Amino acid sequence: MAEELDLGECDVLVIDSGAEYTRVGFGGEDEPSIEMRTVVARADGPSRIGRVQLAAAGEAAGERGQVFVGEAALAKRGVLELVRPISRGLVNDWDALEAVWRECFAAVGAAPARTPVLLTEAPLSPRAHREELVRRCFDAFNVPAVYVGVQPVLAAFASGRTTALVVELGASSSHIVPIWEGFVIAHAMRQLGVAGVHLTEFLARLLTEKGLYFNTPEQLETVGEIKRRLAYVALDPDLEWLRFGARHAPAPDAAGPGAAARARSSRPSSARLDVSRALAASFELPDGSEAVLTSERFRCAEALFDPSLLGREEQGLAHCVRGAIDDAPVDLRRDLFAAVVLSGGASLMAGLGARLEADLADGVAAGVRVKVHATESPQLLAWQGGAQLASLPDFQAMWISRAEYEVTGAACVHARCAGSHL
Numbered sequence: 539m540a541e542e543l544d545l546g547e548c549d550v551l552v553i554d555s556g557a558e559y560t561r562v563g564f565g566g567e568d569e570p571s572i573e574m575r576t577v578v579a580r581a582d583g584p585s586r587i588g589r590v591q592l593a594a595a596g597e598a599a600g601e602r603g604q605v606f607v608g609e610a611a612l613a614k615r616g617v618l619e620l621v622r623p624i625s626r627g628l629v630n631d632w633d634a635l636e637a638v639w640r641e642c643f644a645a646v647g648a649a650p651a652r653t654p655v656l657l658t659e660a661p662l663s664p665r666a667h668r669e670e671l672v673r674r675c676f677d678a679f680n681v682p683a684v685y686v687g688v689q690p691v692l693a694a695f696a697s698g699r700t701t702a703l704v705v706e707l708g709a710s711s712s713h714i715v716p717i718w719e720g721f722v723i724a725h726a727m728r729q730l731g732v733a734g735v736h737l738t739e740f741l742a743r744l745l746t747e748k749g750l751y752f753n754t755p756e757q758l759e760t761v762g763e764i765k766r767r768l769a770y771v772a773l774d775p776d777l778e779w780l781r782f783g784a785r786h787a788p789a790p791d792a793a794g795p796g797a798a799a800r801a802r803s804s805r806p807s808s809a810r811l812d813v814s815r816a817l818a819a820s821f822e823l824p825d826g827s828e829a830v831l832t833s834e835r836f837r838c839a840e841a842l843f844d845p846s847l848l849g850r851e852e853q854g855l856a857h858c859v860r861g862a863i864d865d866a867p868v869d870l871r872r873d874l875f876a877a878v879v880l881s882g883g884a885s886l887m888a889g890l891g892a893r894l895e896a897d898l899a900d901g902v903a904a905g906v907r908v909k910v911h912a913t914e915s916p917q918l919l920a921w922q923g924g925a926q927l928a929s930l931p932d933f934q935a936m937w938i939s940r941a942e943y944e945v946t947g948a949a950c951v952h953a954r955c956a957g958s959h960l
């Protein structure tokens with residue numbers, strides 16, 4: 539019987555699922571055992587054309603009803619419809635997410651009935667969503683216990699803090715989250731509509747200026763790879779333009795916020811620039827040809843600081859961080875400025891920490907110390923926080939046990955896994 543298990547004696551499975559990656563491994567470990575793409579392909583899914591193609595490939599007999607997850611799903615691209623169960627921090631296909639979890643258990647060889655599970659979720663996700671996470675986990679896998687941790691809270695914890703301002707830049711969603719003593723200060727939190735996938739799409743658009751066109755999902759994967767290898771954040775974009783050989787410094791902000799940045803972004807590369815070869819970098823495309831990147835290398839990331847480059851009417855990253863700290867209680871603000879923590883894969887962009895720190899320092903009151911903390915693997919922070927939390931002796935009292943779930947239902951998650959301070 540699950541209730542008779544001593545949870546403190548069980549290996550805890552920590553599953554951090556995001557829009558692009560799912561990280562899974564055991565509590566107490568330093569790193570996840572497995573990192574898989576959060577994508578599913580179903581052989582009996584909605585794509586009829588896909589089924590016909592699959593049959594034509596002679597695979598139908600063995601694979602009808604079969605579900606492919608991660609790389610195995612991506613290998614079915616063009617044959618089966620790919621389902622990405624999470625987008626912008628929300629689950630949009632619960633059956634597909636369940637398939638991802640099933641793959642997680644199988645991949646690490648864990649028996650669900652003897653494995654407490656710590657799941658993660660985006661900050662301030664809807665109540666019904668948290669309940670469904672718990673319900674699915676208990677009902678589909680019969681696990682002995684569940685806990686749901688809030689990603690930026692876990693990230694702060696992994697960085698050694700319970701009070702911090704977490705800048706979480708993921709694949710499809712970005713959150714700027716002030717945290718006090720392990721609680722999200724909900725009213726001060728900000729969402730930013732620019733995340734990794736938007737930077738990839740923006741880079742693809744910038745590359746059209748060079749006559750390079752990337753349209754299909756597969757081609758955009760290539761652009762994502764180019765971004766990861768070659769893109770960086772300039773400390774001062776105006777100076778960076780000069781380094782790249784612009785004949786004139788960019789015009790001052792004459793026509794409203796974002797105008798100068800827009801002008802910079804759309805400046806034709808050949809007419810007004812004599813591009814410095816030294817900063818150019820090349821990337822070999824899958825067809826063997828070469829893409830040479832110049833100013834696109836830093837222009838891509840500028841969309842984080844000025845979303846108007848993407849046509850978005852919202853404030854950029856430094857504004858959001860400042861706004862979130864300004865909305866936090868006054869006696870906390872100094873601590874938050876000194877504890878800005880970068881989390882999420884998109885924060886891996888070289889130079890991001892230094893630029894954010896410089897932009898924030900420009901305008902804070904004298905004597906306020908601004909410190910942006912970057913770790914080597916920010917994409918793992920939420921998972922690592924979960925793995926550390928699960929191994930604390932005091933944490934054992936925080937599990938939602940199966941017995942409790944059976945009595946109270948999934949709604950107990952709100953009291954047990956409270957993550958926000960409203």
Ligand SMILES: Nc1ncnc2c1ncn2[C@@H]1O[C@H](COP(=O)(O)OP(=O)(O)OP(=O)(O)O)[C@@H](O)[C@H]1O
Nearest residue numbers: 556557558559708709710711734766882883884886
């Ligand atoms: N070196 C890098 N430079 C720039 N971007 C990077 C780098 N490495 C990864 N990324 C980007 O980070 C994103 C993935 O981040 P992460 O793994 O935190 O997302 P996720 O948790 O799956 O998604 P989400 O948190 O949005 O649900 C992708 O857009 C990827 O292109």
Ligand SMILES: [Mg+2]
Nearest residue numbers: 556557708882
């Ligand atoms: Mg994430």
